[in-house]
Amino acid sequence: MQDVILKVDGITKTFPGVKALDNVSFDIRPGEVHALVGENGAGKSTLMKVLAGLHQPDGGEIVYLGEPTNVSNPLDARQKGILLIHQELSLSPELSVAENIYLGAWPTNRFGVLRKKELRRNASAALEALGCGFGPDVRVGTLSVAMQQMVEIARAEAFRANVVIFDEPTASLTDAEKEQLFHTIRGLQARGVGIVYISHKMDEIFDITDRITVLRDGQVQGTIDTADTDLNNVTRMMIGRTLDAYFVKAKAEFGAEVLRVENLTKTGLFREVSFSVREGEVLGLYGLVGAGRSEVVETVFGVRRADAGKVYWKGGDIGLPTPRQSIDMGMALVPESRKEQGLVLMMGGRENTSLPHLSMFSELSVMNKSKELAAFEKYRSALSIKTTGPDQAVSQLSGGNQQKFVLAKWLCADPKLIILDEPTRGIDVGSKSAIHELIAHLAEQGLAVVVISSEMPEVLGVSHRVLAMSEGAVVAEFGGAQMTEENLIDAVSHHRGPMVAE
Amino acid sequence: MGQLIKNVLRRHGLLLAFLVFLAVVAVNAEAFLTPGNILDVLRQVSITGMMALGVTFVVLTGRLDLSVGSLLTLLTVIVVDQHNISGPFPAIVMTLLAGAAIGAFNGLLIGFVGLNALIVTLAMLSFLQGLVLFYSGGSNVNVQNAQDTWFAVFGRGSFLGLPVPVLLFLSGAIVAGLVLAFTTFGRRIYAVGGNETASIFSGINAPWTVFWTYVVSGLTTAIAAVIMGSRVMGAQNTIGQGYELTVLAGVILGGTSLLGGSGSIWRTVIGISMLGFIQNGLLLLGYPYYVQWLVTWAVIIIAVWIDLGAKRGRIFA
Structure with a gap:
């Protein structure tokens, strides 16, 4: 086995107005858990989307199993052995576990009819290898979030994945479920799978990973052995300064x-x-x-x-x-889900800020745009929100900046x-x-x-x-x-x- | 350079196709670009356009109103019939009230009860079709003493050289455009269409907002019915048949998203006018009138396709 499964070499990806990835290089070795950390907007999700075939890079190359490789779409990535496990799971709740494991790549005969027996047998084998406590025929919608995640991980077994990318896998897991997940990850590791682990939770990163690659503003700040570093050091690399008083x-x-x-x-x-x-x-x-x-x-x-x-x-x-x-x-409520409950994503910061208090920002039902702009500017500087202007759709902002607009829309009415x-x-x-x-x-x-x-x-x-x-x-x-x-x-x-x- | 052409085509492809079409018709039919024909098209567009203004309000909330076609029929019959019974002024008031009331009923079922807009307004389409025949007893109505009434001014009159219906449509468009762009009502509509949950979490009464968009849709259709009745000086039982799709096609063609939250009145004015010129051009090129229906189909599919493409582009960007 090579000492590197997948090597990202000088990848660059530009979106209108932003260089999301700037000459990014890192590699994944077999049997290692490799953390990818960085603030929101640092380029983690773009990088992982490039690896999973959702984005095509503008420059650089991906060397996979020693060969320069072009990953054209997510199914292609999966069939090559690169599997992305999203924060928001990509399963069909109405279909069975087996059907979900092979979603989009079902075994069929030459008339296009599903070969159910083969599907079940292969899925069972994958589930057993992971030690899942449920069978291939269960409808996915009836499973807990943690179990659904296991269904996604079972794809790693089913497609004999060499690289598995986890994106914030513990976001909605309990502590016990998290332990179970880590156990599974160590199992994959023991089989020589290279694992990319993306998380904001530093304790997990220090718990399970072997190496850490830090991204900032689309550039790699460095790759270090987890054993040789500490929280302070990683944080400093991520944000360019140390955080002393974490809680006030x-x-x-x-x-x-x-x-x-x-x-x-x-x-x-x-x-x-x-x-x-x-x-x-x-x-x-x-x-x-x-x-x-x-x-x-x-x-x-x-x-x-x-x-x-x-x-x-x-x-x-x-x-x-x-x-x-x-x-x-x-009363003000900053809700749990900023994208579904907190913001109208296609509106800009100005319109989102005034939304709960339209009567305050209008006279005789006519909106007062200069009042809106004043509130927008006040909170843009008070909360140091990074946005190009009052009408840039908040969908284009990072999670942290979006959350600051949710705060702004409530704070502006005292x-x-x-x-x-x-x-x-x-x-x-x-x-x-x-x-x-x-x-x-x-x-x-x-x-x-x-x-x-x-x-x-x-x-x-x-x-x-x-x-x-x-x-x-x-x-x-x-x-x-x-x-x-x-x-x-x-x-x-x-x-x-x-x-x-x- | 190639990238530039691609971008221009993607963004303005429909408009370019439209200009090419205009050129083809202009070369082949001399009458097409004469002032008389253009005014004719605008007169025709003023009825569907007036309806499309209200429908734009509804579509911006991410909902549909398919009842406007047979509502137009019913209200045209009402305005003409009441004109004969009680005179032009009461007839117009009654028509506006009836339009608002039927819109309010749709709005009640969709906004407050939470029923599916497609089903509610499709059922209303069928119900009103039946109601027209109940009301008229199956016979067509005509304005009596057509020479002695000022009612004709809405459909046939002109002011400063422009047809009154066109002026009505344009002033309606300006009012509707201002309401959407500058009032709290407009802002609520965009918020509900953009993200209904988030707007509720911001204290916006989403059911109430949706309710009022249907009232507006009923009202603009009522104004269209006054123009229609005045133009024809009568009403057939099928006069508004199929208008719901023409109106919707115009709204979508302008680029207002069926998913809600994005679009505007000026887009609707452009969309519905383009559709008017396409239909007129086809007639002048000698195609039978029913070719319009085939073209309407194609326009709806292409416009929705482009809308979806734009949304996808945004998601993966």
Whole structure:
């Protein structure tokens, strides 16, 4: 076996106005896990799309198994043995596991009829090799996210992949599922597969990878052995400076109560949830995905309806408000999914910023463009948002800059309460710490802040008080010295209360 | 250089094809580019164009309105019949109200109940077809004392040398264009069409917004019916048949996306005018009128194709 399976040699890729990849070179050895890290917009996803045949490079070459290779499309890549496992899985929920493993490359006879037996047999073999606990006939839609990911990985076995690229594979996995995934990755590694591992989560990178290649602004900053480096060093390479104070906590000076929720219940989602938050206070809401955290805050904000419960705003009962009423009172919700819920992607920063407050930016229903531009410019500089202008579609911005526009659209109306649902998910380290600083700053200005996060260090780092949620209920509350990772894990994993009432 | 030509073709291919078509017709039919013929085309376009203004509002939210064809028939019958009964002014008011009411009903089912727009408006198309025959009892209606009424001004009059229907269409287009570009209502429409979930998370009442676009669509069709009734000075039971597709073809041809969130009134004005000149050109070249339908089909397919291509381009860029 060669000592290099795949070598990227001087790859360049230009999009209108941006050099996404600039003379990028790196190589993948058999049996290694090779991390690809960089801030959003550094070129990781472009590079991986070039490898998977979704983009054609403008210059440079890919040397695969010793031969210069042209990867023309994703199916071509897969058949050559290069497999990309996307953050958003590419499976058909209505089809069976076996059909999904071979999606687009089904064995057929000469009349084009599917050879089911062969399909099943091959799929079974691939699933067994991975030690999956489910068979080839299960409908994919009935599987959990982690199991669906295993179906994608089974393609690596089925197509005898030499290179497997993982893009943020643990984004929606629990800790136990993550361990299972790492086990599988080590299995692939032992078979001599070269693995590219893309992630924002540094602890994972130091846990599982052998080498790290750092990208910044489309250029390779260097490739280093994981054993020879540390977090500080990698971060410095990624952003060109060190991050000392990773978390900043706002001073604990609290004012009057802003929001109180009592016994909020929605059948099947959450039950009897109560909490309150004061001016200047950061309340953390921790729980695993599916614990009902987003559903609770979406209900408080008004985009979902509750079956029972009360919401008090500055002491007054406001019933269950509509989003319009919530916004007008001074509530803001930075939702979990910025692309689906947070932004109108084809609009520019200017129009997205004014969207929740059209009446504030208009007179007699006629939009006041100069007011909009003023707000846009104010937050562009205050949050240092990188955009070419007020009307550049936000779809063209990096995740971190998009998230800053979601913040801008709420901050421009001076809210009294801001709820941030996974505010730093999938964004780069630099933007992440900027958002943490912002949270502390807002609280010190007297805003009430609610932060939902699946990342324990984050939720502990920014909050004054943390509620732990599990299976739709608040199971514990921690403040002060009790705010430790052990207590949180204990609360959400050992809680065996009654399931959400059906 | 080759890349440049490719880009120009991709972006302006339809327009270039249209110019080539204009040249071919102009060479082969002398009457084509005469002022009289051009005004004729614009007069024809003013009816479909007026309808297309409202339909553009609907399409921008990512929805459809296929009921406008038979709504045009019904409202034309109503305006002519009521003209004979109660005079021009009450007839026009009644027609506008009826158009808005039927649009509101569509909007209620689509915006608030959340039913599929294609099905709701297709069913409405069929329902109104039936309603026309109920109303008219199957016979055509004509304006009585056609010499003594000012009703004819909307379809046949002219002002400063321009036909009144064309002026109505252009002023309607300006008003609609300003509403979409500069008001909060316009902004809400683009937001709902661009990302309905995100607009709801921003406190925008999406059902209400959708509801009003259908009211607008009903209203512009009612204005078109007044022009139509005034131009023909009568109404047949099939007068608006097929108009829903011509109108939709014009909107799409202009480049307003069926997926919602992108497009504009001036695009619709251009699209519907191009379609008018294509249809007129085909007639002048001696093709039978039904060739228009084949061409409408081709125009819809090509325009939707280009729209999809643009979207794909954006996704992979």
